Amino acid sequence: MPVSNSEHIPAVLHFVHASAxxxxxxVGIGTGSYxxxxxxxLDIGYGRxxxxxxxxxxxxxxxxxAYRNPVWNYAYNRVIMGDIRSGLAGLDRYDLVLCNDVLExxxxxxxxxxxxxxxxxCRVLIATTPNREYAQGAWGGNQAETHHALLDRRDFCxxxxxxxxxxxxxxxxxxxxxxxxxxxxxxxxxxxxSHPQSTNLFRRLRRRIxxxxxxxx
Numbered sequence: 001m002p003v004s005n006s007e008h009i010p011a012v013l014h015f016v017h018a019s020a021x022x023x024x025x026x027v028g029i030g031t032g033s034y035x036x037x038x039x040x041x042l043d044i045g046y047g048r049x050x051x052x053x054x055x056x057x058x059x060x061x062x063x064x065x066a067y068r069n070p071v072w073n074y075a076y077n078r079v080i081m082g083d084i085r086s087g088l089a090g091l092d093r094y095d096l097v098l099c100n101d102v103l104e105x106x107x108x109x110x111x112x113x114x115x116x117x118x119x120x121x122c123r124v125l126i127a128t129t130p131n132r133e134y135a136q137g138a139w140g141g142n143q144a145e146t147h148h149a150l151l152d153r154r155d156f157c158x159x160x161x162x163x164x165x166x167x168x169x170x171x172x173x174x175x176x177x178x179x180x181x182x183x184x185x186x187x188x189x190x191x192x193x194s195h196p197q198s199t200n201l202f203r204r205l206r207r208r209i210x211x212x213x214x215x216x217x
Contacts, residue, residue, distance in 0.1 A: 004033070004101045008128045008165035010191050012100065013041060015161075015172050018186035019124045019179075021095035022056055026076070027084050027118070028102035029060035030067055035075030059094075061087070085110065088117050099127040101168070108149040112157075115173070119158055124174050124183070127156070131169040161187035 016024075016038065026034050035058055043054040051074075060072065060079040072079050080087060085106075097118045103111040119125050129151050153162050158173040160183045172183055 004030070004128065005166060005168045008100070008163075008168050008170050009037070011163045011165050011170040012098070012126055012128065013037060014190050015124075015126050015170070015183070015186055016096065016098075017041065018183065019096050019126075021124070023092075023094045024056065024058045024096045024098065025091070025094045025122070026058065026060045026098045026100075028100065028105075029062045029072070029076070029079065031069060032060070032071035032075055034098060034100060035060055036071055039075045059092075085114060088114075088121070091121050094122045095124065097122040097125045099125065101128055101130075103127055103129045103151055103155075104147045104149055105145065106149060108151065108155065111149055111151060112155050115155065116157055119173060119175050123176050123179060124172065125158070127171045127173070128165070128168045129171070130167055131164060132167060160184060161190070163187070163190055 012034075021042075024038060026038070029035055038056070038058050039054070042056040042058075048054050057077050058075065060076045061084050062068075062079060062081060063083050065081060068079075084102075099115075099118065103114065106114060115125065115127070130147075131150075131152070133150055152169075153159055153171070156162075156171045156173050158175045159171060160174055160180055161170075161172040163170040163172075172187070174180060174183060
């Protein structure tokens with residue numbers, strides 16, 4: 001569908017702000033809701049109200065032209081039309097790539113290859129995808145909306161954090177070693193984490209040990 005699970009929006013935006021990006025590619029923009037949220041949080045919220053004042057570059061990618069609406073023109077610097085898999089070679093580099101409710105629409109091996117390819121084009125990748133079987137065929141005349149794979153943490157190279165957000169999970173990945181520690185710290189502070197206290201304490205302790213090891217590398 002051209003909209004995402006609302007439960008993972010806080011986690012996604014939390015890691016967006018932790019990444020402090022100046023350039024973003026939003027893959028599978030649908031109606032453009034994330035473009036608007038990103039623009040509000042990263043530019044308008046800092047008093048840069050007019051488009052000619054904006055400092056953050058936000059590009060989008062979408063395969064289905066029927067989703068086009070005025071939000072696209074307002075929130076995004078440009079929208080790249082077509083299948084992201086065939087347009088990878090021509091992509092610019094970005095600080096951050098968002099891939100919200102997109103990867104499940106590809107066969108598993110193709111999704112894995114896409115994750116790796118996108119990570120080579122950005123510093124941080126944030127992806128959300130269902131964490132349980134969720135059958136879906138073509139939707140609204142868009143064959144690309146069909147679900148093909150149920151992914152989990154084993155499919156994400158460079159995985160730093162996994163946050164369960166209802167029926168979907170948010171995965172945060174990077175191949176940049178210097179970004180691992182800041183993202184781990186952000187994961188500890190993520191508002192979507194709500195483990196029982198004993199489990200939460202154990203995970204925090206384990207993560208702290210990993211953080212200290214990373215600082216010594």
